[in-house]
Amino acid sequence: MKTLQLVIIALLLVFVLPKCAGAQEGQAxxxxxxxxxxxxxxxxxxCGYAKVTSVPEERDGKTVDKLEGIVSVKLSVLGGGMDLNISYHYLSNPLTEQFFLNTTTVQTGDTRMEFATEVQDDTIYFESVSAKETKRFPYTKGIILEAPLTTIHIVNDFIKGGATTKSYKIYDPARGEIHEKSFxxxxxxxxxxxGTTYQCLVLEEMNPSLGVKAKQWYDIASGLNVQTQFAxxxxxxxxxxxVKRITTVNMDEILFxxxxxxxxxxxxxxxxxxxxKIESIGEKLSPESLNHLGQTFTGTVTxxxxxxxxxxxxEKYxxxxxxxxxxxxxxxxxxxxxxxxxxxxESDNPxxxxxxxxxxxxxxxxxxxAKRLSKWVAENIEGAVPGGTSAINTYKTREGECGSHSRLLAAFCRAVGIPARLAAGSMYSSLYGGSFGQHAWTEVYMGEAGWIPVDATAxxxxxxxxxxxxxxxxxxxNPxxxxxxxYRIAGGNTAEGDTIPVEVQPYLGKYTDLTRNRVFTVIYQDNSVAVDIPGQMILALNEPDEQGHWYPKLTRQLYFQFPKTTVGQVEKLFVTQAIPIPRKTALDTIPGDVPESLLxxxxxxxxxxxxxxxxVTYEKGSLAIPDLIGRTSELIVLKEDGxxxxxxxxxxxxxxxxxxEGSVTRMVVSITFKFNRGEPAAFIVEKVIEEDGIDAGLKRYEELKAENLGEYIFKEGLMNALGYRLLGEDKIVEAIKIFSLNANENPDSFNVYDSLGEAFMKSGNTTMAMxxxxxxxxxxxxxENGKKMLEKLQETVKSQQNDTP
Known part of the structure; x- marks a missing residue:
């Protein structure tokens, strides 16, 4: 998926665009x-806003324009928030509208980037504080030092001068680079x-070095840049x-x-x-540049x-x-x-x-x-959005998205003298039934072999x-x-009808989490045992380790187990998910009886x-946490076990x-979900009812019972839940038939008769309800519910009898 730095670059490009002219209606x-x-x-x-404030200020006996701005954008990727906040400060010459001092700060989560530019006489000095990078350029005639409220060149050349096309050398204070842009x-x-109508000049801006094409609207009366659009x-x-109207945008729709x-x-x-068909921003691309080690491209780039x-x-090196x-x-x-x-x-970090x-x-x-470093990153950095973002933060927090993994590996390699860089593009995954998502990985330089790609995230x-x-x-x-x-899988693609290895056959089939009504399917596909998680993805599994844990090939934050009966038959599926949660702060108050060792x-x-x-609190002589999956409102007491x-x-x-230093930085909570082997008959029956009606559904139920070889789950509660779903849809006749079936199957259960009574009551059949x-x-x-309902029905019957002449 998309690296955070690319998000930041794209958005910084956006927010150097809003400008207004200085020579119109008192703006100068x-x-x-x-x-x-x-x-x-x-x-x-x-999903975001920018606030730009300008005010004159006296400095060293001269009037300068002070401009301050903030940008706030709310983003999410794969369900994780990655909000972005930018603040900047400019001082500029009110006559030329050229800035001579700038500081910019970009913040997301715990990651902070700072840039600064200062112009002294005929030299531009740039510093990336976070990267410890400095640059200097000659400030020559023709270079435009744009602040966010600078459009004097657009006003003079296009609004006043009537130009049809023009190119400028414009300094980029976020990168410390000079780009040639054409308008x-x-x-x-x-x-x-x-609520205001603007008569606008419309221009197309092109930045070839970054591959950015934008459409801009400038108010002819004031020079104000009132709208910019790209991608x-x-x-x-x-x-x-x-400020109060923004919401979070789901970037998955853009990145996948x-x-x-x-x-x-x-x-x-x-x-x-x-x-x-892909739109890309950030560097100039060509058909030639898209041909790389192991990759050929045939087509056009416009x-x-x-x-x-x-x-x-x-190609494996x-x-x-x-x-x-x-x-x-x-x-x-x-x-x-x-x-x-x-x-x-930060490869120079000690x-x-x-x-x-x-x-x-x-x-x-x-x-x-390089392989040792890649293995360490893969095994020790867990997936999270946005995670650490920078190399040092990723190392400290032990989590991050693909960019975080790739930057840490690059920093590790550079720290020991191995040239390394990030590569950007996309990667296929089984998300959303199969998709390509924005992704980053690392390339390491191996002398005669050149740049070798590795992907610690995957x-x-x-x-x-x-x-x-x-x-x-x-x-x-941006696909x-x-x-x-x-496509081709090493060893050959698995096709329907192919022979499944005998040793994996006992594990295949459907498994149901009865507490959360989820069904996972264990399959054999592409020469690997895999778990199909409906609506999410298919995870190919590695061979089990010594503890019987089957880890997915793409992550170590999840593993599967297949408990067996005494005769060796697989009867359950256990799914354990590890959730790393950073420690934020201490509690405001701590009970006085907490042992010092637990503090x-x-x-x-x-x-x-x-x-x-x-x-994390103290309860019943031990540590306690809330139930993260909402089974109970009571605290979960934890006992020390190694x-x-x-x-x-x-x-x-x-x-x-x-x-x-011995300070607790985070907790990793592992939650185990237990799945019974088989698929609920109620789920299958419900699908048949939806497609062919209640009678076909009842017939399918009887067929399932007759053919059952342990692959179907017959549970009173699941059938009852189906009856209530039908009742909630006002399918009363269908609900009565399901509840009646459940009563016949479970004649000793008071609950099934209570539910059947409720359905008859809703249908108006008082006699059968009672x-x-x-x-x-x-x-x-x-x-108690049965007592209350029966009393209510008896009162209704009595009332009806009294009303009868």
Whole structure:
């Protein structure tokens, strides 16, 4: 999926666009403070705003324009929040509208990036504080130092001068780069925004170096940039109420493209042919640049719109002629930038240097060292959105999305002298029934072999599968259309009718979580045992480890177990999910009787992207947590068991992780869900009723009972729940027949007669309702609901009798 840095770059591009001219209607001489609000829409969802305030200020005896702005955008990816906040400060010359001082801060979660630019005489000085990077440029004639309220060049050349096309060299304060942008007149258009109609000049802006094409609307009367649009994003002038009106936009709809091809064994994809239409932003792309190691592209690239066919072949490097370790690439100028720290890749951090040296100690060559580092990242960094984001934060929090994994691995490699960089593009996954999503991975330089791709996020520690499409090193993936034309799995694709290995056959079939009404299907697909999770994805499994844990090939945060009977028959499926939750702060008050040994664990733990906040407290002489899956409102008491803290029913196991100073940094909560073998008959019957009616459903029930070989689950509660679903849909006749069937199957259950009485009562059949409530009370005299309903029915009958002449 998309790396966070690319999100930030794209949004920074957006917010250097809103500007207003200084020479129109008093804008050149500001008598006082002026504030402008912009709304941000992504995929037609109002998800952010920008507030820009300018005010004159005296500095060293001169009047300057001080401009301050904030940007807030609410985003989610794969259900996790990754809100973005930007603040900036500019000082500019009111006559030329050129800035001479800028600071910008970008914040998401715990990750912070800071940029600063200062202009002194004929030199531009740039500093990326977080990356410890500095640059300097000659400030020559023709370079435009744009602040967010600078459009004097647009006003002079297009609004006043009538230009049809013009190119400018414009400084980018977020990157410390000078980009040549071209502007082309499209025409004029009236635009109504926030209750005001603007007569606008419409321009197309093109930044070839980043592959960005935007459409902009400038108010002819004032020069104000009132709207900007590119890709599926729109920024427009609005009123202050926008601050309270924004909602979160689901970026999955932008970052993923469904292909309706289910492949479970993703690691095994050795060849893939994909037809795509992709929009990309971040760097200039060409058909030639899309041909890379193991990847060929046939098609066109027009203004970074890619249309064509990719063919990818997985090529696994065998380590032949790998550089010595530690290597020495210091004399190669082409590799210099891939050995230095940069934003979010803090390879000069002493903590990362020490850890990288520890992991690679004794490596025979650079390839062994790189594989060790990749394996460490894969096994120790858990998936989370947005997670750590920067390399050092990812290392400290032990979690992150693909960009976080890839940056940490790049930082580790650079820290021990191995050139490394990020690659950006997309990866196939079984999400949404099969899809391509924006993704990042790492490339390490191996001398004669060149750049070798590895994907620690996907547990592909020394290769990448052929489901990866590489677009560049700093670009985005915005798919319009994707289609898999052909693919091949190592060892051959599994087709229907193929022989299934005898040793895996006992595990295959359907399993049901009766507490949550979920059915998982264990299948054999693409030469691997896999679990089909309906509506989500198919997970191919590795062979079981010594403890009988079947881990998915793509993650270690989940594992499966197949308990067997005494005769060796698989009867259940256990699914254990690990949820890392960082410690946020201490509790406001702590009971005085808490043992000192437990005090480090007591506190508030918070996982905002999953909307989980919980208190670890002291209860009944031990630690306690709330029930995360809502079974009960009572606290779950945990008892110490070695390094774990476990609940008495085995549902929860908690591990508290500590930093080098001994402070607890997070808890990892493992929750085990138990599935019974088989599929509820009620689920199958319900589908038949929906398609063919109640009589066909009842017939199917009898067939299931007759053919049952342990593959179907017949439970009173599940049939009763089906009856109530039908009753809730006002399908009263159908509900009565289901409740009647359940009563025949469970004649000793008071509850089934209570439910049948309720259905007859709703149908208006008082006699049958009373009869069934009486039967329910006969079986359970303490059934309070039955007593109340029967009394109500008796009063109704009595009232009807009194009303009869």
């Amino acid at each position: 001489v500001k008598a006082g403070e002026k504030t402008i609000y912009y709304g941000v829409e992504i995929n037609d969802v109002l 082309t007149r499209i025409g004029e258009e009236d635009l109504e925004l926030a 599926n994003r729109k920024i427009f002038i609005t009123d202050p109420s926008v 493209a469904k292909v309706n091809t289910k492949i479970s064994n993703i690691h095994g994809i050795e060849y893939m042919k994909v037809k795509g 203004d970074n719109l890619i249309e064509g066919v990719f063919e990818i072949t997985a 065998d380590g032949n002629h790998a550089p010595l370790f530690p290597p020495d690439f210091t004399n190669d100028p082409d590799l210099e930038k891939y050995l230095k720290p940069e934003n979010l890749i 903590i990362l240097i020490e850890k990288a040296k520890e992991i690679t100690d004794g490596s025979a060559d650079s390839w062994e060292a 547990f592909e520690i020394d290769f990448i599968d052929a489901g990866h499409i590489r677009l560049g090193v700093g670009t985005t993936f 319009k259309e994707m289609e898999i034309l052909e 480090p664990f007591i506190g508030i733990y918070d996982l905002p992207q999953a909307k989980i906040t919980l208190n 390094d774990d803290w476990k609940s008495s029913d085995g549902k929860y196991a908690v591990v508290f992780e500590q930093n080098d 009869k069934n409530y009486e039967k329910s009370l006969e079986l359970n005299p303490d059934n």
